[in-house]
Amino acid sequence: MAAKTEAPDTVVAANMRIEGELKSGGNIKIDGIISGKVQTSADLVIGPNAQIDADLIASNAVIAGTVKGNVTIKNSLTVLESGKIVGNVSCSSLGIREGAYFSGNCRMQEPKQNAPSLEPE
Amino acid sequence: MYYYIVDPQSLNQRQFERIQSQLYSCLSEFRINGETSRVTSLRTVQQLVDHALGRGVKTLVAVGGDDTLHDVINALKGREAIIGFIPLEETEAGQVLGIKDVESGCKIIAGRRIMQLDLGLVNHPPRVDERTRVEAGSAFLTRLSFGLHLPEINLNFRHIRQLFALPTFEVKFATNEYAASLKVIGGQIVNSRGDYKSKPLASPTDGILDVLLLPKLSRFSMLKYRKQIANGFYDLIPGSSLLHLSKLEISSPEGLPLRIGSQIVAKTPATIEIAPKALKIIVGKDRMF
Numbered sequence: 407m408a409a410k411t412e413a414p415d416t417v418v419a420a421n422m423r424i425e426g427e428l429k430s431g432g433n434i435k436i437d438g439i440i441s442g443k444v445q446t447s448a449d450l451v452i453g454p455n456a457q458i459d460a461d462l463i464a465s466n467a468v469i470a471g472t473v474k475g476n477v478t479i480k481n482s483l484t485v486l487e488s489g490k491i492v493g494n495v496s497c498s499s500l501g502i503r504e505g506a507y508f509s510g511n512c513r514m515q516e517p518k519q520n521a522p523s524l525e526p527e
Numbered sequence: 528m529y530y531y532i533v534d535p536q537s538l539n540q541r542q543f544e545r546i547q548s549q550l551y552s553c554l555s556e557f558r559i560n561g562e563t564s565r566v567t568s569l570r571t572v573q574q575l576v577d578h579a580l581g582r583g584v585k586t587l588v589a590v591g592g593d594d595t596l597h598d599v600i601n602a603l604k605g606r607e608a609i610i611g612f613i614p615l616e617e618t619e620a621g622q623v624l625g626i627k628d629v630e631s632g633c634k635i636i637a638g639r640r641i642m643q644l645d646l647g648l649v650n651h652p653p654r655v656d657e658r659t660r661v662e663a664g665s666a667f668l669t670r671l672s673f674g675l676h677l678p679e680i681n682l683n684f685r686h687i688r689q690l691f692a693l694p695t696f697e698v699k700f701a702t703n704e705y706a707a708s709l710k711v712i713g714g715q716i717v718n719s720r721g722d723y724k725s726k727p728l729a730s731p732t733d734g735i736l737d738v739l740l741l742p743k744l745s746r747f748s749m750l751k752y753r754k755q756i757a758n759g760f761y762d763l764i765p766g767s768s769l770l771h772l773s774k775l776e777i778s779s780p781e782g783l784p785l786r787i788g789s790q791i792v793a794k795t796p797a798t799i800e801i802a803p804k805a806l807k808i809i810v811g812k813d814r815m816f
Contacts, residue, residue, distance in 0.1 A: 419709070419742060419768040426705025430771065438768075442705060 415448070420455050434464070436471070454488045461493075476510075529561030529611070529636070530579040532572060532599055534591030538615065546615055546629060550590065553633035561588075566595070576602035586611060586809075588636060590629075593620040593669060593788050600646070600666050600806060611636045611809040619669050619788075622721030623731065625811030635811040642814075643804035644731040647671060647718040649785060649793045651800065665792035668731065668806065670720055671799060672759055672786045673698075673777075674713030675741075690753060695743045699779040702772050708779075709768060715739040715759045716775075716799055719816065728762060728769075730816045734803040738775065740768040774800035 415432025418424060422438035430446045437453035442460050444450065450464035456471030463478045470486040477483065479497035487505035494511045502508060533550070535543040554560050562584075564575045576599060579587055588611035589599040596612050597620075603610075613632030614621035626632045647667040675693050699708040716738050719731035728737055739761040749756065752764045761767040776798045777783070783795040 415769075416771060417762075417767065417769040419740070419766050421742060422707060422709040422740070422768050424705050424707045426702075428705055432771075438709075 416446075418456075420453075452489070454486075467497075528584055529559055529586050529588055530575075530584040531561055531563040531588045531590050531613075532566060532575050532579075532595070533563055534566040534572070534589070534595040534598075536592050536595065536615070549629050550613065550633070553630055557633045557637035559633060559637050561586075566591070572598040573602045580606055580608060585609060588613060590632075591615055593618045594790055596620050597665070597667060597669075597787055597790075600668065607807075609641055609807045609809065619721035623669065623719045623815050624808065625813035625815065631811065636809055638809075638811075640810055640812070641807055642732075642810045644668065644806045644808055644810075645718055645734055646802045646805040647716065647736055648800050648802050648805075650797050651802070665787060666802075666805075667718060667787045667792075668808075669787070670718060670729075670759065671716040671792075672713065673783050673795075674711060675756070676713075676786060687750070690749050690756070691746055693743075696780050696783070698740065698777065698783075700775045700777045702775050707770075709740055709742065711740045711742055712744075713741045713756075713759075713761070715761060718801065720759075721815065722758075722760060732804075732816050734801055735771045735773060736775075736799065736801050737762075738768075738770040738772055740770075742766055742768075774798070 416430045416434045418436045418438040418440065420437040424438065424440045425442055427443045428440060431448065433449045434444065434446045435451045435453065436456045436458065439457045440460050444460050445463040448465055450462060450467040452458060452469045452471045452473060454470040458471065458473045459475060461475040462473065465480045466482045467479050468484045468486065469489040469491060472490045474492045476493045477491060477495045482499040483495065483497040484501040485491060485503065485506040485508060487503045490507040492509050496513045498515045500512065500514060538546065564570065566572055566575065576587060586609045587599055589596040590613040592615065599610060612620060612624060612626055613629055614626055615629065617627060621627060626635050649665045649671060693712045695710045695712050697708055697710050698714060716736050717729045718736060720729045741761040741764065744766060755761065755763045762769050777795045781795055784791040785793045785795065785797055
């Protein structure tokens with residue numbers, strides 16, 4: 407996740423219901439109910455009361471609510487104690503806290519290693 | 528040539544005469560004299576704008592409040608002109624444009640720093656209301672509000688009762704990408720607003736409308752955030768929704784009044800969209816974007 411906790415650019419508050427594709431270039435925080443697709447090039451935070459029936463695409467994500475759908479994260483994904491994911495996950499770095507629920511396949515990108523020097527010493 | 532449309536608004540005759548003499552003196556000092564017309568019940572802003580544009584005026588200056596500025600912008604109806612603004616007192620649009628009062632307004636008009644700003648459009652192109660047969664459509668530089676309308680909240684018993692009794696209603700709207708619904712007590716559709724804290728949020732140059740929706744809060748939160756509620760700064764209140772859109776159509780509830788400042792400009796169902804860089808306006812160096 408981003409080191410600083412900045413105010414999210416898009417906020418879907420509790421009890422708000424969205425059907426369709428929610429796209430943003432900035433951070434998104436969701437506490438409401440979404441079905442469809444959520445996509446951002448920045449960070450995504452799914453609050454503990456959120457109910458997501460959608461595919462998620464983001465740079466980084468923290469999930470504390472319920473997600474039914476595929477989760478594609480470019481960098482880091484953290485699933486908190488209250489988080490529940492039913493779907494496939496793709497990310498570079500994964501953290502799952504004790505108590506979280508995850509049912510699906512996980513595909514991770516291997517971390518890039520520095521190529522060994524080929525030049526003779 | 529400058530054409531000044533002076534709207535005395537709520538000023539009494541004495542206050543208006545004092546400000547008018549200050550205005551004339553400033554116009555002379557900065558050498559931006561032009562024709563000056565006063566808005567009356569017989570000479571509306573629309574008539575004055577039509578008259579000025581018919582005579583080939585290129586710069587129209589609204590002298591009055593935010594309502595005057597919006598009236599002048601709306602009276603253009605797609606015709607090209609550069610707009611100036613001289614606020615008679617501190618206003619939100621004045622803050623956005625970096626214009627505090629008559630003197631700074633005249634100085635800024637003389638400086639002629641022209642920028643192209645976004646305009647929010649309500650029901651564009653204007654529709655004819657079936658009942659009243661009047662064209663219903665409007666443009667806004669600042670923000671459009673619906674639901675709660677509290678010009679001020681003090682900590683007296685009447686205001687607190689009013690605050691606690693605010694009714695909730697379910698607002699439904701659709702964009703090109705999704706449909707949304709939420710029970711709220713009020714909402715704001717922001718193109719720009721006069722608050723330094725909102726600088727990254729409400730820029731009239733980003734081609735985006737910021738939609739703020741305020742749900743029903745607990746009584747404690749209502750009291751705690753009463754100033755933000757009254758000012759419409761819902762993004763500063765926890766539990767509010769904040770979305771960024773270029774176009775939305777509010778379908779429900781029907782007949783919900785949409786306000787620009789204190790004026791009701793349309794009722795739902797209504798389409799609200801952004802027109803990027805649609806307004807050529809003179810701005811000051813202290814502008815908020």
